[in-house]
Amino acid sequence: MGDVAMTVPVLSALVHQYPNLRITVLTRTFFAPMFAALPNVKVHEADFKGKHKGFLGLWRLSGELKGKGIDVVADLHNVLRTQILKQFFFFGGIPFYQIDKGRKEKKALTREKNKVFLPLKTTHERYADVFARLGFSLDLSNSIPLHKEKLSNKTIELIDPKTRKWLGIAPFAAFSGKQYPLDSMEDVICQTLKTDRYKIMLFGGGQKEIQFLDTWASTFDQCINVAGELSFKDELALISNLDVMLSMDSGNGHLAAMYGIPVITLWGITHPYAGFAPFGQDARNALLSNRDEYPFIPTSVYGNKCPNGYQDVMRTIPAKMVVKKIESVCFKK
Structure with a gap:
């Protein structure tokens, strides 16, 4: 949940700096409310326990996403499922850019011997780097927080x-x-x-x-x-x-x-x-x-x-x- 929540300030910066973009967020149904207040952002719900389960399910999911007229994909997760989706989009001619998680630097930071104790690039900055590769450079200092919600x-x-x-x-x-x-x-x-x-x-x-x-x-x-x-x-x-x-x-x-x-x-x-x-x-x-x-x-x-x-x-x-x-x-x- 934390990783998903960390995308929200970055998407906020993106939609406010590029108001003509139309964004589809692929995520689990439970997480959809996080994105409800972002303009020009819609959620496509992933059902990995049902219709999107396994290889064939991911093939079905890629077809659903292609049907939305997506021009390019920003993979902010870079896990096995998205690696498989990347292949499906590649054969469809749709560019697919993935996050660099900085695994080598993080290994150096967390090892006991010869530890390199230095601040690494933040996850928010790594997300922003993906969008920069798509041609949408971001100034995260201009990210607008979500507004206060009315209590039920x-x-x-x-x-x-x-x-x-x-x-x-x-x-x-x-x-x-x-x-x-x-x-x-x-x-x-x-x-x-x-x-x-x-x-x-x-x-x-x-x-x-x-x-x-x-x-x-x-x-x-x-x-x-x-x-x-x-x-x-x-x-x-x-x-x-x-x-x-x-x-x-x-x-x-x-x-x-x-x-x-x-x-x-x-x-x-x-x-x-x-x-x-x-x-x-x-x-x-x-x-x-x-x-x-x-x-x-x-x-x-x-x-x-x-x-x-x-x-x-x-x-x-x-x-x-x-x-x-x-x-x-x-x-x-």
Whole structure:
């Protein structure tokens, strides 16, 4: 989800700098609401578990896309499925440009020995490079955030009137090495709510996560679990109305960044140098684990490789530091 969300600011820059372009985004049905507010952008829904499954399904999909009169393809994913689609478009005479993911540089950044600890090109810049190869150079500094969405009646009933700062917290990540310890996050929630200046919305997904967030919501006043309560469209609208989002190196941070919401990110065994920081955010809002104590950071790009002894790297980010950062962002003078 995070990779898909990261395309939105780039497409925003594209459609506003080239208003005569007609863009078709190929993505899963679930992700379609991310693109609804972009002018001249339509979504073609990919059904990889149904009619677009397997080689024949991809052949069918390529035919559907060719039927839309597509002139050129920008592949921002560069995986096996898109490699196959590339061949189908090649035989149809349609140019097909793919992202350079910078695998060699990322390997140098994440290896233990002879690590090259330097900031790499951001993923947003890599997406923009694909469009530049198509002849559409982009100035990402002119990307326009998505507008604030109107809350649904269901959301309003769940959240109640806005009398405090709205703080979104997304405490989970795909891998434990980039997830802030839950006991420390509970401490953050406790300290934050003691100020009586915030209402906290908890974001997550999956039954186990929902059950855990329900426990926090029942323990703390002014703490609401929205996971499993709202549609994805309504969840995006709520995110667009937040004052700040506290996220791991994960998808919810990128969703908030689409709307220009300030995002505070917590980083474990991954690092912003790999190019996956949320778009347009103040670098000071990225709280990093201590590399003096854990010099192998980053150990991987996605957080799936955690060396022995690196399980607790995020405990070097004290809860009081997170609370102080929330306060400084929410009540910036």
